[in-house]
Each structure stands twice: as structure tokens, then as C-alpha cells.
Amino acid sequence: MSRLITTSGFLRVFRLTLAATLGTVLLSSCVATPSGSDAPGQSTGNAESNEGNGASENGNGRSPIATALTNAAVGGENLRFDIYSLERHSPEVLVLTMGVTNIGQSEARVFHTLSEFGDYGEEATSPSGVSLIDMQNHKRHMPLKLTDGKTCHCSNWKGQENLPPGESIEIWAAYPAPPENVELMAVMTPVTPDFLDIPITEAEAPDSSIVDMPVDKPRILDFWAFQDDINGGTSRSETGDTTSIMLSSDVLFELNESTLTDAADERLRAVAEEIDASSATTVQIDGHTDNTGNDSINNPLSLDRAKAVEKRLKELITRDGITFEVTGHGSTKPIADNETEEGRAKNRRVTITFAK
Structure with a gap:
């Protein structure tokens, strides 16, 4: 028997192994696709159907293409993570849009969970630690950075540390686009199960403010599959x-x-x-x-x-x-x-x- 850990190097293997271990112990979660979505269904951990759990749309009425339900031990937050779209805004730029909704009965200290979204050494109020996995070409796409080489080309939720019941926040991040023939990517976050087979679509109204923003050299890492014989x-x-x-x-x-x-x-x-x-x-x-x-x-x-x-x-x-x-x-x-x-x-x- 063996266990499979995906990462871009051994330090990442350690980080993700630790995150996966904590996730197994601390989180009760699922990843699912709403009925009628074109994206295939997917599940991790204690998988559940979206039927009856309120995941068909977020607090703003948007329907996600994939959902992860998480009960975080820190602060007792009950949060739902939704993926709304993964769109090509240009041949070079892909934009991931996600939402976080408080599905609990009390105010959630969302910052304690979302702070894990930040990449090492970066501000903990942006999704700089969320990556896209191109399984077809064995590559890991990290969010684009601005020309200072430090700031994520993505949204920032600073000042939104507390989320009332039923309320949502929306976050986005821009990535280097994969080759044109890549139609599906996985979304890897530090606080949810992996979202598999997320379809890439063409943006109906490409955002020029995102596409035309000067950015640093794209980070596309070799994607490692790490298999450890448990015996x-x-x-x-x-x-x-x-x-x-x-x-x-x-x-x-x-x-x-x-x-x-x-x-x-x-x-x-x-x-x-x-x-x-x-x-x-x-x-x-x-x-x-x-x-x-x-x-x-x-x-x-x-x-x-x-x-x-x-x-x-x-x-x-x-x-x-x-x-x-x-x-x-x-x-x-x-x-x-x-x-x-x-x-x-x-x-x-x-x-x-x-x-x-």
C-alpha cells in the first residue's frame, strides 16, 4: 500500500503532509459539485451531496461549480468555500474566483482560517498560497506577482476578519495560463480538500485591469508526485x-x-x-x-x-x-x-x- 502526496518539492511535501494531517484531524469537509453543473462531481473525506446543505448558491446568489464544506477547529468557524469560475482572460492570464460563506449561526473569525491561504513569507490576507495544478503537463501554477516580486496579483481581504452568519466574501487570483489545449485544472488550497477537474472557460468580459497589470516573471513549478510506501x-x-x-x-x-x-x-x-x-x-x-x-x-x-x-x-x-x-x-x-x-x-x- 502507498500514499500519494502532491507537491513541487520535498519542503512542499512536508508542508502539505502536515496540512493534510491537520485537515484529517481537525476538519469535517467535503468537495462536491452542484446539480446541473458541467463539472464532474468530486469528494474528499466525509463526502456529502450538496442537496439540502445550502451550497447551491452563496450569500450573493451566485452558483458555484465546486464546493468544500469546512468546520474549522480554530475559533469554531463553519465556512463554505466555493469556486465560481476559472477563466481565461487572455492567452497569458487565467483568473480563479472563489467565495467564502459563513454557514454557521454566529459570527465567524474568518481571518484565522483564511490566514492560511497566504504563501510563505507573504501577507496573510491574500490567496497567494492557492495554486493550480496542470495534471496534463505535470505543472503547478502559482499566482502572478506584481513587479515588486512580492505582492500577489490577487484580491485582499484585509479588514474583513469577521464574517456574520450567511455573509460571503469573494476572492480572486490571477495565474499564468496553461497551454490552450488544457481544459481542466485542480485547485489546491491549504485549508480545504483539493478541488479536482475544475473546467477552464473563456471569460465573456475579460478584465483589462487584471490582464494589463505589469507582473513579475510567472512561477510555473514542476509538479512532483510523491509516493511513500507505508510499509x-x-x-x-x-x-x-x-x-x-x-x-x-x-x-x-x-x-x-x-x-x-x-x-x-x-x-x-x-x-x-x-x-x-x-x-x-x-x-x-x-x-x-x-x-x-x-x-x-x-x-x-x-x-x-x-x-x-x-x-x-x-x-x-x-x-x-x-x-x-x-x-x-x-x-x-x-x-x-x-x-x-x-x-x-x-x-x-x-x-x-x-x-x-
């Missing part, structure tokens, strides 16, 4: 054209040793078969340790383990024309907390990276 031993991450397989050193080697175990052979045979089937001409192998011990031990141990994996892969791979790049990093590139045994186990690894 331990193997994880993998993928971008559009690269595969990276992480093998636990605890499976490959005995403690403080660099001789491959019998169990390692089965794992490496599977990797070799995948490399044989790929277009790769170069295979990069990186050895890593936890921070136990010192550099004089960890650095050579990580290199020796990477070389042991290289040697066995050379024996298992059947096609010619492949070169290897081998590096030992010691404890300098952890992907988990070295203060816990679970984290140290994740950091003891050999990573094999190659083109698809």
Missing part, C-alpha cells in the same frame, strides 16, 4: 520527465555497513527494470545518512553505500549507453526531522534519479 523501504517522486526513487538504507544495508543485504536485491532489480524501460542515459545515485555520528564517518559511509548500489545496478541493467553519477552527501540533506527515530530512518537513504 517502509521505498519512496518515489516524479516530475514531468524525471523519476527519483528513494531506498531506505535500513533495507539495503546492515547498521553502519555498506554491503548490500539479500533484501536489497529485490528492490534494486525492480529499479533496474524501470531504468531499462526508461529513456535514461544518465543515472544519478546519491547516498545520505542521518546526523548520528560525525562527518568523518557519515560522508564516506554515504558514498560507499551509493557506490554499492551503483555496482549492483550495473550488473542488473541490461541495456547499454548508461552512465552513472555517484555522490555521498553524509547528513547534509535531511528530508525529515533528525530529532526523532522515524525522521532519522527516512534520512538514511540512497536516491536513484533518472529520466522517464
Whole structure:
């Protein structure tokens, strides 16, 4: 069995894993599509139908194409998140419009939830942390920024920290548009389940004030699919054209040793078969340790383990024309907390990276 986490890098994996864990514990939520919408239905967590929950339209009478219901533990807010549209306003600019409605019986301190919408290091009163996922091209589109490189080209809800029962606020963000043949995107927010398969439509009245605003260089990130074997031993991450397989050193080697175990052979045979089937001409192998011990031990141990994996892969791979790049990093590139045994186990690894 495995679990799939989507992100644009390992720091994002940690952030989104944490957010997903908190969401499972703290939120009772669903994502759904109103009856009669062209968008396909979708559900996450405790899924419910929109029938009878008041999600057919917001406080201003607008009908959403997708909805997430959230009961947030912080402040006890009862909020509904609606997506109204994802529109092309020009060949270069896509605009996402969302609404947030207080479906509770008392005033909601909406700021406590919406503050999570901000991207790291940015003002917590804009949706700068909401991204669009192009599954077709394995890309993550971040909101456009103004020419100062800091300010999100999006709405700002500063001064709207409290939301009375039944009231709504509307938010929007501008994004670099995907290729013309992309018709659906996923919407990823830090406080709701992912909205899948949101249709892209053409704006009937493109907003020139949004389209003509000078902006910084668009941020379109490689979209990583990160799959972690819950039984331990193997994880993998993928971008559009690269595969990276992480093998636990605890499976490959005995403690403080660099001789491959019998169990390692089965794992490496599977990797070799995948490399044989790929277009790769170069295979990069990186050895890593936890921070136990010192550099004089960890650095050579990580290199020796990477070389042991290289040697066995050379024996298992059947096609010619492949070169290897081998590096030992010691404890300098952890992907988990070295203060816990679970984290140290994740950091003891050999990573094999190659083109698809």
C-alpha cells in the first residue's frame, strides 16, 4: 500500500503532509459539485451531496461549480468555500474566483482560517498560497506577482476578519495560463480538500485591469508526485520527465555497513527494470545518512553505500549507453526531522534519479 502526496518539492511535501494531517484531524469537509453543473462531481473525506446543505448558491446568489464544506477547529468557524469560475482572460492570464460563506449561526473569525491561504513569507490576507495544478503537463501554477516580486496579483481581504452568519466574501487570483489545449485544472488550497477537474472557460468580459497589470516573471513549478510506501523501504517522486526513487538504507544495508543485504536485491532489480524501460542515459545515485555520528564517518559511509548500489545496478541493467553519477552527501540533506527515530530512518537513504 502507498500514499500519494502532491507537491513541487520535498519542503512542499512536508508542508502539505502536515496540512493534510491537520485537515484529517481537525476538519469535517467535503468537495462536491452542484446539480446541473458541467463539472464532474468530486469528494474528499466525509463526502456529502450538496442537496439540502445550502451550497447551491452563496450569500450573493451566485452558483458555484465546486464546493468544500469546512468546520474549522480554530475559533469554531463553519465556512463554505466555493469556486465560481476559472477563466481565461487572455492567452497569458487565467483568473480563479472563489467565495467564502459563513454557514454557521454566529459570527465567524474568518481571518484565522483564511490566514492560511497566504504563501510563505507573504501577507496573510491574500490567496497567494492557492495554486493550480496542470495534471496534463505535470505543472503547478502559482499566482502572478506584481513587479515588486512580492505582492500577489490577487484580491485582499484585509479588514474583513469577521464574517456574520450567511455573509460571503469573494476572492480572486490571477495565474499564468496553461497551454490552450488544457481544459481542466485542480485547485489546491491549504485549508480545504483539493478541488479536482475544475473546467477552464473563456471569460465573456475579460478584465483589462487584471490582464494589463505589469507582473513579475510567472512561477510555473514542476509538479512532483510523491509516493511513500507505508510499509517502509521505498519512496518515489516524479516530475514531468524525471523519476527519483528513494531506498531506505535500513533495507539495503546492515547498521553502519555498506554491503548490500539479500533484501536489497529485490528492490534494486525492480529499479533496474524501470531504468531499462526508461529513456535514461544518465543515472544519478546519491547516498545520505542521518546526523548520528560525525562527518568523518557519515560522508564516506554515504558514498560507499551509493557506490554499492551503483555496482549492483550495473550488473542488473541490461541495456547499454548508461552512465552513472555517484555522490555521498553524509547528513547534509535531511528530508525529515533528525530529532526523532522515524525522521532519522527516512534520512538514511540512497536516491536513484533518472529520466522517464
